[in-house]
Amino acid sequence: MENKILLTPENIQQVLASSDPEKLVLMTFFSAQEPNCIAQADILDALAQQYPNNIVVATVDCDQQQMLASQLAQQVGLQALPTLVVLKGGTPVDVLPGAKTQEEISKVLSAHLPSPELILLDQAKQALANGELNDAFALAKQAYGVAKDNPRVLLVFADICIQIQKVEEAEALLASVPAEAQDAYFTNLKSKLEQAKEAQESPELKRLMAEAKASPDDLSILCQLAQAQVDAGKKADALESLISVLRKDMNFGDAKKGYLDIIASLPEGDEIAARYRRKLYSLLY
Structure with a gap:
């Protein structure tokens, strides 16, 4: 309707x-x-x-x-x-x-509407259903800012963090859910979190990390490592790999484009995006 x-x-x-x-x-x-x-x-x-x-x-x-x-x-x-x-x-x-x-x-x-944090959660879930993951994250983060102790806020925010591969944030949120609120939804999220953590430690990622450590001046390996890190949800690590490339050669392959694409994919106001945007600016200017 x-x-x-x-x-x-x-x-x-x-x-x-x-x-x-x-x-x-x-x-x-x-x-x-x-x-x-x-x-x-x-x-x-x-x-x-x-x-x-x-x-x-x-x-x-x-x-x-x-x-x-x-x-x-x-x-x-x-x-x-x-x-x-x-x-x-x-x-x-x-x-x-x-x-x-x-x-x-x-x-x-x-006097008749749900509390502000529940309205924000409804909007976050609607954004999630529409595939607007960053908007969903921003709305859930607002709800968390309003009511950090609301178990429902913690669970939905953790769910969204898992879906946008913010694994550390999701783990911290689930750790703060009180025992009496650890329902079936909580158990399901714990399972999803473990799967996400396993994906971050794939054999391919470990291989590329070893190769990059053995050959730190091979920029092509660093770019491959960055892509594997993005695929595993480790966007901060991917940005660190690419900034290492850009410090040595600003015009190497698609490193700069990939770097900017990762920043653009992060939610508005994300601390990681702000930090790595500053690092790029320091190289450019």
């Missing part, structure tokens, strides 16, 4: 009788003849974008759906336009008659 809907006699039961206990339906009575309705519609559009997984804005167009609007108005005791009715699990929990500011509406919503 989209989170902005025009109510009609055909869809009203489905929309208003939402059984999702964590999702709010904001039923708004609207008329294009009323400037306050237009202003509040813009506010509701902004809120719909802010909480895409947690609210549905359901508009009753009093000009186009007069019969439906009249029936609903009688049920809620409509006295002014606009009027906003907040429903949770299909039951009205708040009525806001007249024009309201975004701050006033947000204050009412905060």
Whole structure:
């Protein structure tokens, strides 16, 4: 279901009788003849974008759906336009008659929406489902910043870290999960973490590391090692291998492109990306 809907006699039961206990339906009575309705519609559009997984804005167009609007108005005791009715699990929990500011509406919503960290986690999981791994990491990191002691935050953040091959971070997060919260999800993540750690110690990676140690001036081996390190999720190690190449020959093969590609693949604000970006700049300038 989209989170902005025009109510009609055909869809009203489905929309208003939402059984999702964590999702709010904001039923708004609207008329294009009323400037306050237009202003509040813009506010509701902004809120719909802010909480895409947690609210549905359901508009009753009093000009186009007069019969439906009249029936609903009688049920809620409509006295002014606009009027906003907040429903949770299909039951009205708040009525806001007249024009309201975004701050006033947000204050009412905060009493019924999940906690900020759970909203961020929902957004992170949606980004993950869309394949937007770095966005998922950034959102989960925000949730962790809000509630470091929430076991659910720890588990989801660890899950995302494993998927983007931040193994050390995932290990630290799982180590901080309290015993009473170590459920089946936790056990599954521990198993995934062990598999990820094993992948980081592949025979091919060990062979290339030995060759690079034996022939430190062979830049082609260092580049091969860097690629194997990327494949194993060791992006910081890969960047260190490539910066060793660039210190000796800035134009060697695709070393600089590979270096920049690794940095670009890291989440925005990642400390590793910042550190190795500075190292490259020091070589260039």
